[in-house]
Every structure is written in structure tokens, then in C-alpha cells.
Amino acid sequence: MGDTISTDAEIFIAKFSSYVDLSEAEIRVIEELTRDCMAFDENQDIIQESEKNASAYLLQSGWAIRYKIVPNGGRQIISFLLPGDIFGFRESLFDLSDDSVQALTPVRVHRIPAEKIADICDNSTNLSLALTWARAREQAILMEHIVRLGRRNAYERLGHLLLELLHRLQLVDKAGRSDYFLPLTQEVLADTLGLSIVHVNRTLRKLRNDRMIELDPQTRRLKIIDQEALSERAGYDQTFLDQSALTQDCVNDAVG
Amino acid sequence: MGDTISTDAEIFIAKFSSYVDLSEAEIRVIEELTRDCMAFDENQDIIQESEKNASAYLLQSGWAIRYKIVPNGGRQIISFLLPGDIFGFRESLFDLSDDSVQALTPVRVHRIPAEKIADICDNSTNLSLALTWARAREQAILMEHIVRLGRRNAYERLGHLLLELLHRLQLVDKAGRSDYFLPLTQEVLADTLGLSIVHVNRTLRKLRNDRMIELDPQTRRLKIIDQEALSERAGYDQTFLDQSALTQDCVNDAVG
DNA sequence: CTTACGCATTTACATAGGTTATGCTTGATC
DNA sequence: GATCAAGCATAACCTATGTAAATGCGTAAG
DSSP: OTTSOOHHHHHHHHHHHTTSOOOHHHHHHHHHHTTSOEEEOTTOEEEOTTOOOOOEEEEEESOEEEEEEOTTSOEEEEEEEOTTOEEOOOOOSSOOSOOEEEESSOEEEEEEOHHHHHHHHHHOHHHHHHHHHHHHHHHHHHHHHHHHHHHOOHHHHHHHHHHHHHHHHHHTTOSOSSEEEOOOOHHHHHHHHTOOHHHHHHHHHHHHHTTSEEEETTTTEEEESOHHHHHHHHTOOGGGGOSTTOOHHHHHHHHO | OTTSOOHHHHHHHHHHHTTSOOOHHHHHHHHHHTTSOEEEOTTOEEEOTTOOOOOEEEEEESOEEEEEEOTTSOEEEEEEEOTTOEEOOOOOSSOOSOOEEEESSOEEEEEEOHHHHHHHHHHOHHHHHHHHHHHHHHHHHHHHHHHHHHHOOHHHHHHHHHHHHHHHHHHTTOSOSSEEEOOOOHHHHHHHHTOOHHHHHHHHHHHHHTTSEEEETTTTEEEESOHHHHHHHHTOOGGGGOGGGOOHHHHHHHHO
């Protein structure tokens, strides 16, 4: 303890620091928030469907999904939640959408009660900005998912998603230069991309044959062989997640 | 003027009032905000692609779309903006997603500069709540659109969308019991639902043949003949937009 | 060791939806 | 009032993707 930063806080400090300058006090707040931790097992629900919920969750480790069940029994996965992500902070008076959040792998989260969120935002412009930014980012990801589902074919959808995940994981240091651990079954991919399992299998094979990716179903290690080529082929635009677009001038504009 | 409420303010006052109790002062703020007005013509861009923009817009009248252009030239419409909607208030330091907003019909909007938003939120819990609620609602609509695209067929997609629009318009008094003015070409519907124009045409005919809807392409009046049946058939769940779920207890929980 | 289960894989076949092309209205423009 | 463009309609044909069913493999449980 003492002057050292707790391991759990690091990922969030790093993430926030990439676009705001955190003060000592703010770092201490983050450490305090990440002190307590809840663990969930694979397939366990983190937020139940239609739970009225204003608290926020910081995802420390593991993968989770946000999904909805369709009347005919199908499931649509709406988004992936990765380490460093913040979720659940809808702050709505009531939950409009009956979506659920479920752990895909063992997961650790830090829960921040609603009152605490308000308190933190009142006392720190930077942390309030961080929340705002997380919200905007989440929305950008949802919108990109809509485009993926509406205007791309299976091959492009898969390529696009795999690139997005690589990119997002890299931002929190959970991926190599071109490979990462992908804990998704073909069923999960199908429910994400609006495809059948069989067709995901076919398309994955095509990606392998085209030497776009390598994927070992045993180790679950995915390697993207030629990012450039795949981005081109799948119509992937990195900038939609890029914080590098953010210059300090921008920050000053917004804050000042 | 004097004690009368300006016509333009009414729709927003009504909307907000359905879930918070506005004070006299807050009503006056809304009136002030809706005093100035910008007009846009059909097909004119309201927010340009990747414009760094933190201001909010109140949509007074007309229909607009939020859309993205795909590398291969296609267009995906992400959402519809209807009278009473608030949009553009991303407050992000930089715009993550390169989407644009365009008028579909002649449109009137009230622009609220970024500084003013912050100011208003600081001074009124209710109006701040209103913004929060608008954001949550927008997200719920996006998520529902993802499910529509990912897990429903053409018939269900169309039915589902037409019901959502009916429902949303009714909430701002712009629709009858089961009919409304639908200023959308089949091309716009196609770009929204991830379908081809031809297939939208086919599916629309099927909906007409099944006596689910009546649609006169001349007058653009859409009538949903049997809401119950169509909701069933399209897997539409009204509650996802329902503010009636909000009891005063809820509000007290959240605020107190 | 044996069974059983989850997941990936593959084949054969079915179909929803895409593509191309052609007319038909209607309303705007000269 | 001829021409043109936008939008709707419909037909013929094509293909991406879904469905069903069988097989194999690896791992966990008995």
C-alpha cells in the first residue's frame, strides 16, 4: 500500500490518463473505488434483465456481454464488455431496455453505488469527464455495430468485429501486436453478428483460407495476419475508437 | 407573451412533464431555449460528419436521420429523430463516431451551446435529469435497433419499426390512435433496416396483403390496422419505450 | 475405462433476400 | 405539352445465408 498504486487501479488510471491529466486526489479516488471487488463465474448474470439499476461497474478482468432475448427464443448480443470498460451507469430513473449483462469468462468487477457516482462527479471535473467519455464511446460502439449488422456481409462482419476487439484490447494492454485471447464460441459470434453458427464456421474457415487470421480453437488464441488487408476488406476504420484524435487543444477547448 | 407559453416550448414541457415535475423557473428556461430557431430544408445536413460538436439540439418539427456512409458507398441509417427529441449533446471532447444528421423533411431545431448545457444542468436537477433520461432513451432505441437488425427477418423488421415510430410519435402527439404521416421513401426504409429497396417493396406489399397496414404512397399516410396482431407477429414489446413504467416512487428513489 | 456433453466441422438442401431490368405515375422544368 | 427525374411496382433470376443432420474431438464425470 502506502505510495504504491494498487494493481486493480492501474488499468483505469492508465485508461483515464490517456485523455485527461489525473490529479493525486483523483488517483486516490480510483484506488478507493477499486478496493472492493466482486467475482462472477462464467455464464453468471452480473446485471439481471430489467433490474432497476443506477450503479456503475468497473470491469477489472474477464469478458462479459450485454444481450437481449428475442420473443422467438433467439439471443442478440448487443456489445462486449472488456477489461477497463465501465458499464451499467445508466442513471436512468427506470430501465428502458430489458437487457442483461452476463459474464463470458470468470469476471471481476468493482461496483460503484449511484450516490457515489454523483458525489464523485460533483467533486472532480476529470472523473466526470471520464464518465461522459465512456458513455460517448459506448454509443459509438453501438452505432458501429448497427452499421456492421445492417450493411455488411458475413465475411466483413466477422473481420470487422475481430479487428474492433483487437483494437479495444490493445488500448488496455490485453492484446499483442496482432493477436489476442478470444474466449468466444462460434455460437457467441453468431448471436453477435446476426448469423447462424454454421455460417460463422464457414466464414471463419474462409478467413483462415485467405490467410487473414489464424485461430486455434483449443488455445483460443487469435492472430490477425494482415491487419491492413483485413481492414480494407472488412471496411474497418480504426479512427472510430482512436483517442489519438484527441489533442490537448481539444481538451482545453472543451474544459475552458 | 407574458404568461402564455410559447408554442415551441410546449412539446418539450409536455415531454419532460411526463416524468418530472417542472418548476415555474424551469418552464421559463425551456421557453427561453426554444426562442431562437434554425430551419433546415429537406436533405440538408444538420450536423456534418465528424463535426466536433458538444452542443445539443431540440428537434421542434420535422423528421431527421442519423446515418453513416459505408466504405463501399452504402448508407446505414442509425436512428430517426422525431419532434421532441434531443440530439447531438454528446459532450465528448472529440467525436468518436463519424455520423451525420440530416433533415428528411423541412425541420426546425433549437440549438443549445455546450456552455449553456452545463449551466442549465448545474442549476436544475430536473433538467439535468431530463438530459440523462434522453440519453438513456436514445441508447435503448439503438439497442433495440441492433436486435431488429440481428435477429429479425424483413417482415418483422418492418413491422417492428413501424410500430416503434407510431409509439414514439404518439408520445408527442404527432400520431393518431393507429395512423401517422410517414415521410419515408422505400429507399430510406431499406437503408434503415439493412434491406434492398426491392425487398422492402415486397415486404410492404405482404404487410398490406396481410391487412396489417394500409399505406398510401401518395399521401404518405400509414395506418396500422391491427396493432395487437402486428406486435405479436413482429415481436414488438411496447414497454421498451414506456414511461408509464415510471412511478413517482421511482423518481423519489433516484432523486432522494 | 466408459459415457456423456459441449463445441467445432462438414455435407446436402432450402429459402430469404439481393440484383438487374423494365414499366408506370407523378410532379417539376423548360 | 415534351422531357426528365424520383419513386413505386413487379418479374426473372441468382446467391448468401439458414436449417437439419451426422461426425469427430477433447474434456469432465462416473
